[in-house]
Structure formats: structure tokens, C-alpha cells
Amino acid sequence: MFLTKIKNKGFTLIEVLITLVIMAIGLLGLAGLQISSLRDNLSAEHRGKAAQLAYDMADRMRSNIDRNNMVGLNDYTNAAVENTNCIAVPIVGCTATEQAGHDVFEWEREVANSLPFGQGDVSVAAGVYSIIVEWDDDRSGVVDASDAAFTIRFEP
Numbered sequence: 023m024f025l026t027k028i029k030n031k032g033f034t035l036i037e038v039l040i041t042l043v044i045m046a047i048g049l050l051g052l053a054g055l056q057i058s059s060l061r062d063n064l065s066a067e068h069r070g071k072a073a074q075l076a077y078d079m080a081d082r083m084r085s086n087i088d089r090n091n092m093v094g095l096n097d098y099t100n101a102a103v104e105n106t107n108c109i110a111v112p113i114v115g116c117t118a119t120e121q122a123g124h125d126v127f128e129w130e131r132e133v134a135n136s137l138p139f140g141q142g143d144v145s146v147a148a149g150v151y152s153i154i155v156e157w158d159d160d161r162s163g164v165v166d167a168s169d170a171a172f173t174i175r176f177e178p
Contacts, residue, residue, distance in 0.1 A: 065159055065170070068137055068138070068159060069170065069172065071137060072137060072140075072155040072170075072172035073172050075129070075132060075133050075136060075142065075155050076142075076153045076154075076155050076172050076173070076174045077174065078129065078132075079125070079129050079142065079144065079153045080151075080153055080174060082098075083122075083125075083144075083151065083178075084178070086118055086121050086122055086125065095146070095151060095178060096146060097118070097119045097122035097123065098125065098126055098144045098151075099146055100126070101123070101126075102123060102124075102127035102129075102130050103120070103124065103126075103127055104124060104127045105120045105124040105127075107120065108120055108121050108125075109124070126144065129142060130142050133155055137158075138157055138158045138159075138161070139157055139158035139163075139164065140155065140156070140157045141155070141156045141157070141165055142154065142155050142156075143156075149177060150177050151176055151177070151178070152173060152174070152175050153173065153174050153175075154171055154172070154173045155171065155173075156169060156170070156171040156172075157169065157170065157171075
């Protein structure tokens with residue numbers, strides 16, 4: 023009875039290749055997870071900015087209305103107009119209507135600068151005002167139905 027000892031002197035080439043394949047798959051999975059995490063974090067940041075911008079416009083509208091003349095809020099649904107008289111300190115020569123146009127101008131500019139392809143809109147239906155902020159959330163280069171939007175509604 024002769025017993026011979028077989029010594030393993032190292033890994034075979036196949037074991038090394040299998041280890042490399044398993045490591046590569048794991049690293050690719052981690053890279054995909056990192057990319058997904060970055061994309062979701064950016065989307066969450068955009069949602070936060072959109073909410074802040076929508077509430078900013080609502081605050082602008084509330085601060086400019088004449089409680090005796092609620093029709094003045096409809097000025098916020100009209101075209102945006104820059105009016106430097108409305109930003110002078112003290113404010114001189116700026117009516118509520120001019121202030122509304124200037125508020126919309128500043129707000130739309132801030133939406134466009136803060137969000138990718140950002141768009142803002144103020145509308146009214148049956149006395150309920152809607153403020154909508156949309157942006158290119160899926161990075162397709164255009165704002166469409168698949169992109170996110172933030173909407174608030176309020177009654178003065």
C-alpha cells in the first residue's frame with residue numbers, strides 16, 4: 023500500500039477565469055446600481071425645485087391680490103411682462119396688474135433656469151387656480167407626457 027500525496031500548487035486557469043467572470047458581473051451590477059441611484063437623486067432634486075417654484079408662485083399671487091377685487095388674480099394667467107418699476111425700491115408706478123405680469127415673467131425665467139426644459143403655467147377654472155411646473159425628467163430633450171409635473175391648486 024503505497025499512498026502518494028497529490029499537492030495542489032495553485033489555481034488552475036479555469037478557476038481564475040471563473041472568478042474573473044463572477045467579479046466582473048458583480049462590478050457591473052454595482053455600476054448599474056450607482057447610475058440608477060444618481061439618476062433618481064437628480065430626479066428627486068428636480069421634484070423638490072419644482073415644488074418650491076410652484077409654492078413661490080402661489081405666494082406671489084397671494085401677496086398681490088386685492089381681497090376686494092379677486093378678479094386681479096386673473097392677471098397671473100396672462101402673458102409675462104418684465105417691468106423694472108416693479109423691482110425698484112421703493113416700488114413706484116407699479117399697479118397690481120403690472121406686478122402680476124412681472125411676477126409671471128420672473129417666475130417663468132426662474133423655472134426655465136432651474137429645471138431642464140422647465141415650463142410653468144398658471145390657469146384658473148371655476149375659481150380654482152392651478153400652478154403647473156413641468157420639466158424634462160427622462161432627459162429626452164423635450165417635455166412630453168412621460169415627464170414629471172408638479173401641480174398645486176388653491177382657492178383664494
